[in-house]
Amino acid sequence: MKQKWKRPLALLLSVAMMFSMSGTPVYAADMETGASAVCPHHVHDETCGYSEGTPCTHEHTDDCYTLVTQCVHEHTAECYSDGILPAEGEEKAADACTHVCSEESGCITKELNCPHVHDETCGYSEGSPCTFDPSDCELCNPTDSGEPEGPAECTCETLCTADSVNPDCPVCGAEGADLAACAGTVEEGDAAEETDPAQTPAEQTILSWEWIGADNLNEGVLALPDVSAENPVDLATVVSMLPTGITATVDGSADPVELALTWSCGDFPETASAGEYTFTAALPEGYTLGEETAAPTVAVVLGGAQTLAITPVRPTGSGTEQNPYQIGTAAELLWFGQQVADRYYSIWATLTADIDMEGEIWPTLVEYRGTFDGAGHTISNLTIPEGFVALLTGGTIKNLTLDATCRVTGDGSICGSLSENGTIQNCTNKADVTNSSRVIYTGGICGQIYTTGTIENCINLGNVTGSRIAGGICGQQMAGTIQNCSNIGTVSGGEAGGICGRLSDGSIFNCHWLSSSCGSAIGYTAPVTTITTDGLYSWSKEVFASGKVCFLLNKSSSGEGTVWRQNLDNGQTSDPYPVLDSTHGIVYINGANYTNTKPKHTFDEDGFCTEPGCSYYQPAVEVNGVYQIYNNGQLLWFAAFVNNDAAHAQYETSDPSADAMLMNDLALNHTIDDEATWVPIGNRDISYCGTFDGNGKTISNLVNNGESYQGFVGRLGDGGVIQNLTLDATCSVKSSGYSSNYLGGICGRQSGGTIQNCANYAEVSGRDLVGGICGSQEGNSTIKFCYNASVDIYGSTGATGGICGSQGDNSTIEFCYNSGKVDGDGPYEGAISGWLRSGCTIRNCYWLQGSCSTGYFDKGGTAEKVEQKTAEEFASGAVAWLLNGSTSEGDLTWHQNLDNGQTVDAFPVLDSSHGTVYHGSWHCGSVTKAYANNPDFQSQDEHSFDESAICTNCGVYQPAEAQNGVYQIKNVGNLFWFAALVNGNTNQEGITQAVPTANAVLTADIDLGGREWAPIAPSTTFRSNATSVARTTDKSYSGTFDGQGHTISNFEIRTNRAELTSGLFGAVTGTIENLGVVNASFDNGGDYDGRFGALCGLLAKDDDIETAATIQNCYVVDSSIEATGKIAGAVCGANYGGTIKDCYECGNTVTAHNRIGHLVGDNQNDYTAASWLTLKGTVTNCYSDTKLAGTQGGTVNDGGVKDAEEFASGEVTYLLNGSTSENVIWYQNVDIGTKDNYPVLDSSHGTVYCIEEDPVRYSNDPDGKPAQISVDITWGELSFTYSDGTWNPDTHEYDGEGWTVDKEDGNSIKVENTGNTDVNVTYDYKAVENGITGSFTDGEKPVSAHVALPENGSSAVYLILAGKPEKELEEAIIGSVTVTIGGESE
Secondary structure, eight states: OEEEEOOOOOOOOOOOOOOOOOOOOOOOOOOOOOOOOOOSOOOOOGGGTBSSSOOOOOOOOGGGEEEEEOOOOOOOGGGSTTSOOOOTTOOOOOTTOOOOOOTTTTSEEEEEOOOOOOOGGGTBSSSOOOOOOGGGOTTTSOOOTTSOOOOOOOOOSBOOBTTBOOTTOTTTTSTTOOGGGOOOBOOTTTHHHHOOGGGSOOOEEEEEEEEESOTTOBTTEEEOTTOOSSSOEEHHHHHHHSOOEEEEEETTOSSOEEEEOEEEOTTOOSEESSEEEEEEEEOOTTEEEOTTOOOOEEEEEEOOOOOOSSOOOOOBSOSSSSSOEEEOSHHHHHHHHHHHHTTOTTOOEEEOSOEEEEEEEOOOOOOBOSEEEEEEEEEEEEEESSOSEEEEESOEEEEEEEOTTOEEOSSBSSEEEEETTEEEESOEEOSOEEOOTTOSEEESSEEEEOSSEEEESOEEOSOEEOSSEEESSEEEESSSEEESOEEOSOEESSEEESSEEEEOSSEEEEEEEETTTOSOSEEEEOSOTTOEEEEEEEEOHHHHHHTHHHHHHTTSOOSTTOSOBOOSSSSSOOOSSOBSOTTSOOOEEETTEEESSOOOOOBOTTSBBOSTTOOOBOOOEEETTEEEEOSHHHHHHHHHHHHTOTTSOOOSSOOTTOEEEEOSOEESOOOSSTTOOOOOBSOSSOOBOSEEEEEEEEEESOEEOOSSSBSSEEEEOTTOEEEEEEEOTTOEEEOOSTTOEEEESSEEEESSSEEESOEEOSEEEESEEEESSEEEEOSSOEEESOEEOOSOEEESSSEEESSEEEEOSSOEEESOEEOSOBOOOSSEEESSEEEEETTOEEEEEEEETTSOSOSEEEEBOEEEEEEEEOHHHHHHTHHHHHHTTSOSSSSOOOBOOSSSSSOOOSSOBSOTTSOOOEEEEEEETTEEEEEESOTTOOOBSSOOBOTTSBBTTTOOBOOOEEETTEEEEOSHHHHHHHHHHHHTOTTSTTOOSOOTTOEEEESSOEEEEEEEEOOBSOOSSBOSSOSSHHHHBSOOBOSEEEOTTOEEEEEEEOOOTTOSEESSEEEESSEEEEEEEEEEEEEOTTOSOSEEESSEEEEEOOTTOOSOOEEEEEEEESOEEEOTTSEEESSEEEEEBOEEESOEEESOEEEOOTTOOSSEEESBOSOOSSGGGSOBOEEESOEESSOSBOTTOOEEESOEEOOHHHHHHTHHHHHHTTSOSSSOSOBOOSSSSSOOSSOBSOTTSOOOEEEOSSSOEEESSTTOOOOOOOEEEEEOOOOEEEEOOEEETTTTEEETOEEEESSTTTTEEEEEEOSSSOEEEEEEEEESSTTOEEEEEOSSSBOOSOEEEOTTOEEEEEEEEESOOSSOOSSOOOEEEEEEEEOTTO
8 A cells, every 4th residue: 555645845944143141240358468577685785786775676578588599309210201310420411300499399498688787776886796696585486395496506616618517516417407507617727718709799889769758758858847845756756757768770780779778867866846857868788879879868857845754764574475564654654655666666565553644745656566455454644646556567455445634636546557467455545536637537546447457345435526537436447347346435527437437448347336426337438349347336325324235245245254344233333334344244135134143044956045145055965974066056065164164154063074976067157156266175274185076077167266275176185085077178277476376177285185087177377386187296195097188287487287286295196198288487397297206106197299398397206107199199099098007908997989980089088988998900901000999890901982082991081192292182081181191190091290391282172071170280389479480389381282273161170279270270381372161160169269260270470481371362251260259260360470362251250359350360479579579460452241350460451341242243353363354363253154252263253354334343244244144945845655565474574664755856955055144054844743753864964953054055955754654644744844044053
C-alpha cells in the first residue's frame, strides 16, 4: 500500500536584535600605618659631647637606611637546564636558576646610614661623639626567662679580619659572622692598611634649592602676630611652622633630591612673645652649599614674653611605658608640659592627685605620641590656649578630667587635632571652650579627627562656642571613630552639632546629647558612602537623670567592668548625668526602670538575657562533669566562669579547672554588644587547667583585640587540654600595644598541658611571642596534631612562629604542619617554632615552601624530621602520610581527599570523613603516583584522555605541544597543563620544575565549563608598599601569552588564602595580549587581603625587570569579582609600574574597596615615603562602563568611561583601534550579522568605520549605508511518499520502509543572500501529524545550528523525514518548515 500527500509548506521570515545591560558595584575601607623610633632612655652628658639634657629628637626613617644586596643563594642541580651540578673548578652558567634576591631570601638587608649630624640644637657642643649603643638599653631590650635574649656582645680586643678571627668571641666566632661588628681595635702599624677611602664619601654641592612646606612663609618671613604675653610661643612651636625641607639641585646630578632640614636659633629663649629671630637650617651630612647659593634661613617675627608663676620640677619616674612620670603637683605637671613642648613627644606620665594649676598658662604641646593617664584625677585653674595637646599623633590621653575653672581658647579641651590612631578615652571636660576667629573647628573634647583616631567614653559638660564649625565632642571629623560619648554643654557655631560639627568621613556610634544643648547630633554630614552612624540620640535632663543614658553608653550592659556609672537609688548623692567614676553606682535595667540594684534574668536561644538591655549570659549545663556549650551566651558564660568575672555571668564559685564541650559550630556575631571583643578563657593571673573539647566544631567571628595573653584561651596551665577545635578565617587575634605579647590563635601562653587536634585560620599579630596555634610554650607542655593555615602570623619585634612563637622549659611540638604565612620583623621566626630553646623538641613537622624562610630558629633544642615541603608534595598526600607516622593502619588523625571522587584537599585535614591516605607505587602513562585513597588503584601504561584532554584514569592533563618554543593551547587540558608548567606542578606529565618564562598561544576559544581555576603564578608573599617587584611578590609570570583573538570563558577562580594575587593569572611581569575573558568569577568574601582580577591579580614592573609587564588588546566581560573591602579590578587588580593599553571591561561586577577602579583597581602601589620610588602604573586608551582606574594614582592616558549604548554603537571599537579603520585588531558587528554588544578580537566580525555625520555614528559599511537584509529563497515541492516496504522473510524486516521524495531535489530549500550585510539562517521543522519528525542536512552532514551567509553567499539544505504515520492519510499536510533570517538565537 502507498500513501501520498502533497502540499506546499509555510515560510516564515524574521529578523531579531539582542540587547544587554550592565550592573553597579559597592565599596568599604581599610588602611594601615607604621612608625619608627630611636632609644628614648639614654641620657646624654658631657662625655657624649652634650651641654645638657637629652634634647635630640631625630628619629630614623627609611632615608636613614641603605639597602645592601649580597646574594646568599647557592645553586642546586635545579638551577641548571641539564640538571647537573658543575664539577669542582668548572665554570658553568646557571641558566635555569629562578632565584630572585629579596629581603625574604636574606639577600637584601638594611644597614643604618643616617645622615643626621648633631649640632647645638641637639644639645651638642661639637661633633657626634656619643658612642652609646641602643641595643645595650635594658628598657628597649628587656631580657628575662620568658623573653628573647638580647644581642651578643663582642669580646675582641684586637680587630678581627677575614684571615684572623677570634673563635671565642660570641659575635665574631659565630657562623656567618659580620666582622664589621667587631669591637676590637686595629693593631699599631696596621691602621693605615685597613683604612678604606671609599668609606668616606665626597660632599655634594647644592647649586640651587626651593622650600618644601613653606605655606606659612610670606616672602621668606614667618609672622606670628597672635603671640603675646598671654599666649607665648616656644622653639618647638616655631620650628613646627617652618619648612620641613628643600628640593635641591646637586652639582653633577640630573635629578633633584629632597633634603630634610634641622632648624636652630641660638638666641631664642625657652619661650618668647615678642621680637625678631633668625632661624638657620642645617643640611644633612654630605651636602654643602655652593659659593653663590643662599643659605636656607627664615626671619621669625613675634610679640611679648611670659613670666612663669610656677617653677617646673621634674617628677619621679623615667617617662617610659614601664615607668611613667608620676605627677602629683602643679610644678611637676608644668615640667611635663615643657618637656613635651621641647619635643620629647613620646614620654609617658600618670597623675597621682588632683592638681590646681593656679591660673598658669599651659605650653603648646605641638605633638604628643605617648600616653597620659589622668588616673581619674582632675586638673583645675589652667589656661589652655591650644588644647591640653595640640596634636595627638598615635598617642593616648585617658582617664582625665578638666575642671570648669580651666579656660580653653583653642580647638578643643583635651586635644586640638587627633591623627594616626591616636586615642582619647574616659575623659571629662567641664570647662567652656571658646576659640578665636582664626580657628575653623572647635570641639568640647577634640577640635578635629584629622586621620584615623578614636574618641571613646568621653563626656563634655562645658559650653562650646565656635566661629564656624562646632561640636559637643568633636568639631570636625574627617576619619576615625567617635563612640560611647555624651555632651551636656551648649554648642553654638555656623555648623553646630551636639556630638560633631561637621562629619566629612568616619563613624559615630552610640552617642547621646542633651536636647537643649543643640538641635542635632551632627551639624553637617558630607555626602559620602563611607560614613557610618548608629545610635545617636538626644534626651531631656529627666532622661539623663533616670540612668537610661548611662545604661546605653555602656552599650546596654551592666557589670563591674562598665565604664559609665551613675548614682540613682544606692543611697549616695544622685548624679544628674553619667560619670566616669567607678566609685559610683552600676546602672541596671529592671523592667522599664533603671536602678543600682541587680535584677534576675531569662535567656533566648542565643544564650542572652531577654530583659531589654541586659547583658547576662546563659549558664552552660553540666552533664556528667562536663559543661555542654550550645550557643554564644553559654560560651561567653564559660569564659567568665573560668575567669571569675561576674560582670555578665552568675555562678556560685569560679572553677578554672572546669571541663567543657562545644556542641555546635558558633558564630560570635549575635552578642548583645556587637562591638565587644572575645575575652579569652584564662588570663595572665588565671591559668585554665580543665579540658575544652571543641568536638570537631568551628568558631567564627571571634575577634581578639586585647593587649597580651590573647587567643581562644589566654593561658593554659598544668593538666589543661584544648582539643578538636578550629578557628576559621573570620577570626582574628591582633594587638599593637607595647605589651602585646603571648598571642596565639588557639592559646596565648601554654604554661603546661596539651593542645591537640586543633586548626587555626585566624590572623594573629602582635609584638612578641606570637604563634598560629600558641604564642609561647613552657612547663613540659605539648602541641600535637595541629596545623596553622592563617594568611598572616606577624610579630613586630620578638619571636614569631607558625605553630608556636617560642618554646622553653622542655616543651614539645610534634605531628604538626604550617601552610600559613609567617612574617615576623623580629630576630626570631620559624614556620613551626620561632624560637627552639635548649631542652625543647620538634619532631615530625612540616611547613609549606614559601610560608617562611626556615622551620625554626635554633637556640639549642632538638629537631627531628622537620622539613619544608612544596605545595605539590602537600597535595599529593605525602605529608598526610608522614604526619600519620608513615602508616595507614590504626586510629589515624590526618586525612586527605586525593582520588576518592570527593572534593580534592590541597592539604591534610583533621576530619575523619575525608579519605585515608595509602602509600604505594602506581603509574598512569609516565606519571607515577605514590599516594592514593584507594590502595587497589589500577596502573596503566597509557593515559585515557577525554574530549577535554583530561585523563579519565588519573586526572592528569594532556600536555600542550610546543612549536618553535611556543606552546599551542587548543583545549581545556592543554590550558590546565600550561598553568601547571608555569607553577611547577611536577605531578603532571612532562613537568620537572616551574617555568615562569614559558610562552603560549591559544589556537581556539576555551570554555572551562564552570571548572575551578588555580591561577597562573599566584603570589604567596605580597607587599603593597615595596619599592621593587622582588619585594612585592615572590612569583610572577614573565613569558608572553597570546590569545590570538580567542576567549577563555566560564571559570571560577579558586579562593585560597595562600594565593595573594589571583585571577586567570596571579602576578605578571611578562605580556598578556589579544585575549578575552568571559564569565569569570571570584569571591574571597573579604576574608583576606591581596590583589584580585578576572584576567590578572597584579601587573608589576620596576627598573630591574627586563620583561614588558604589559597587558594589551585584552578585555573582560560578564564577570564577577567579589573582594569586599580589598583591592580588585576586572582586567587587573593592581598595576604597579606596568602598562595596560587598548583594553576594556564592560558588564562586570566588581565589589571591593571604595578607592578602586573597575578596569584596574589600583594604578600604583602604596609606597609614599618617596614619590620617585613609588611603582606607578600606566593605563593608555582603555575603556570601562563604570570607572577606569582607582584614586590611588598612576598615569591614565586617553580612554575613559563609556556607557552600554556607546559600547554597542561601535564607538569603543573605533577608539581601541586608534581611531582608524585600517590594519585593525578590534572588530564588532554593528549593523551586519549578529550584533555585538562589545568589541571583539575576531576578524570574522565586521570592521568599524566612523561616519562623520551629525551626530557621528559608526557602521560596518565604509560609506555608512544602512544594513539591508535581503534574501531569495527557492523551495522544493516538499512532497513526500511513505511506504511500509516489502517483507523480507530472510531478514524478518521490511525492505524499503520509510519516506521518499516525490521529485529529485524536491526536499531542498535554497537561500541566497542578496543584501549588503552578513546574515544567519536557521531551519526548523514542526510536525502537524504525530509520529513524524523532520531534520536537515547539507547533503553530507546534519545541519542543526545556524548557517552563516556572507554578502552574496548562498546555501542549500534538504529536509529528511522519519517516523511512521499513526493513521492512514491521503494527501494531507504533515508538517511545516520555518526559515529564520537574523540572530543565532531566533
